[in-house]
Amino acid sequence: MTATSAPARSAPVTSRPGLSTARLLRLELRHNAMLWMMPVAVALFWVTAGRKIMATPPLWSLRAANMRLSAVLAFASPVAGAAAWMGLRESRRRTIDLVNITARPRPARLFATWAATTCWALVAYLACVGVVYGVTAQQATWGGPLWWPAVAAGAALPALTALGFAAGTLVPSRFTAPLVALAAFFVLALSTQLINGSQSYWQVSPIVAWPWELGPDPGVGTFYAYLPDLPIAQVMFLAGLTVAVLGALALPTGAGARSVRRSAVAVTAAGLLAAGTAVALAGTGRLNAHGMIAIPALHDAASDRPLRYTPVCGHTAIPVCLNPAYASYLPATEAALTPVLGQIAGLPGAPARISQAAATYRQEPGNSVGIGLTGPATSGSPPVFRMILPAQLPGPATTASEQASQVRSTIGPSIVASVTGDGPGASRAQHAVTTALLMDARVVPRHLLAPGTPVARNSAPGSALAGGRYVAPPPGSPVFAAAKRFAALPASVRRAWLTRHLAALRAGHIRLGQLP
């Protein structure tokens, strides 16, 4: 210690707030628990979800929705826990007296610590988003990143850090941080349990990226633009919550001047108002026809227009055309449908093209959602058969061979039935011919069918199949016998008969006994 190097005395001058705040933030960034929790959060995300997300088909909607859910859940505990730990710092380090007697208002000091914690959480989150979106950009065949799901999940982090930080500041206990970490996870995970239908206030939960009862839906945002209505309400809720919590931190007596406390009251009230409004808006949401939640007050009608795209088409007897986002499915789809298409190509009334179409969604009572095509499967001139790929429906991810098998067993019978006119009210002859063509295409095994076994399911309302499901005739039945007989004909004979009699068959004028 020396008594000779004292700097020249000068009257204290108010600091430039911007530069001082930046320096304070720099210090807080250097000494922040979140810095150490970043690898934990990233590792949790990667171990619990990252690899699974990368294993899903490279569709932007699917990857974005899965990433959002997983990221919020993986980040919740480490982020909220670290924020609570930072909120506890002054009491833990016993520096409360020392920092409270400084000129900088307490809210400004706490805000700097919170901001640094949030910055690191966002850096870790953005790194995860960057990896998932970067890899998806390499793999996806069409489309671009969906930013709203990423923004909504990102907005959850400041809210989590604000809640954790406030808990640590207001309830200084050694148990605060672990309890906050646990509570953050369970509250988020359980927040969706009360969702019932598409008009639920609980949809405001940041982990809801899609109509909750549907699950991650690959088809959403592919044929129609991703609707930002629900994410906007969620961001509004999370921002409001963050502002309200931070405002509340400035409320305690002694936090600053009366004007500061008045501002804090106003900020808290504004935050609560925004959050409450967002919850109310989420409650007015409804499932729209394109599988997304539309909120009337936030809805932009321009978002309902279909996206323009140039389909990718194959070279089968009847071309199969898919949305370019599903281009990677084309070879498997073609391979699965080639036998069926070979049976019907060139026949009168056969479709000129098999084209992938958008699914239509309809909210049904409770948590049920109806998904299918609007209108007849075959329409237009020349006729085009519209299909929904299994890969564009919600459900567990499947392997390429499972996809091919589903295409063969669901879409194949629908295409044949659309040509023969099979379906509700169809004649036994129509059903026999459908079965015969499917037998020859190896879609229906000739000998192994148990009576009444449903081998195909068509999710397209208005298709030719009874009840939306193709049900093979029981072996031994007259229909089965006629189908087997018709399938055994040489292909050229069968084709010649169909060419001559298909119109009559479709009209229901051919009886079972008239089949060759």
Place this chain on the structure above:
Amino acid sequence: MNVEITGLTRRFGRTMAVAGVDLRAGPGVFGLLGPNGAGKTSLLRIMATAIPPTSGRLRLLGRDPRSHTPRREIRRRLGYLPQNLGYSGGFTVAEFVEYFALLKEMPAARIPLAVAAAVDRVGLGDRSKARLRTLSGGMLRRVGIAQAIVNDPELLLLDEPTAGLDPEQRMTFRALLRDLGQHATIVVSTHLVEDVGAACAQVALMDQGKIIFHGTPGELTARGAGHDTGDAPLERGYSAVLAAARP
């Protein structure tokens, strides 16, 4: 007068920690002596605006700390070293001092020089990049002093500043106190009467929340004449005043 205290009391539940203190102090080093539990730390915390008094009148640097704006002005001109210095072990010496310079709202452009000067003045210039967790107790005490003086305070409140310092450091510290006391009011609470004798122009002795002696170290020494408790003259004065004040 930088410190003007009239009839100041502070109660913690049933305990009267400060019981009607009157005190005035201008520039210079002011020693606050007293046994454990005498109320020195409570009085210092009140002067540091860490806690409000229960009653009485307090003016610091010519301002009333009860109102927000004057309190903020006082705090900009205040340095405080608490009895138990809390710190985050990951901070380096320079970062810790810089942190408090920022909290004291020093002009950002002046901070780097002020931090370096404060760290140098406590003899830690060569350890400015050392993390606090690696420092000894004496070094940490000096870091605490550095953060207290970084804003070149007009009112410096030091609670047991020499605890943990070795004799050489204590001598240097007294020199620093004398230097700072040329411009600022420094209130030093201590058990170590020799610190008071060496550095303080004025001294007050507290017991049971009250000031039972206020004068110069020489006057305190004089009170010890004929008293046999204590090794040094000032200690004997200290013991004599305490004995006289107690029934």
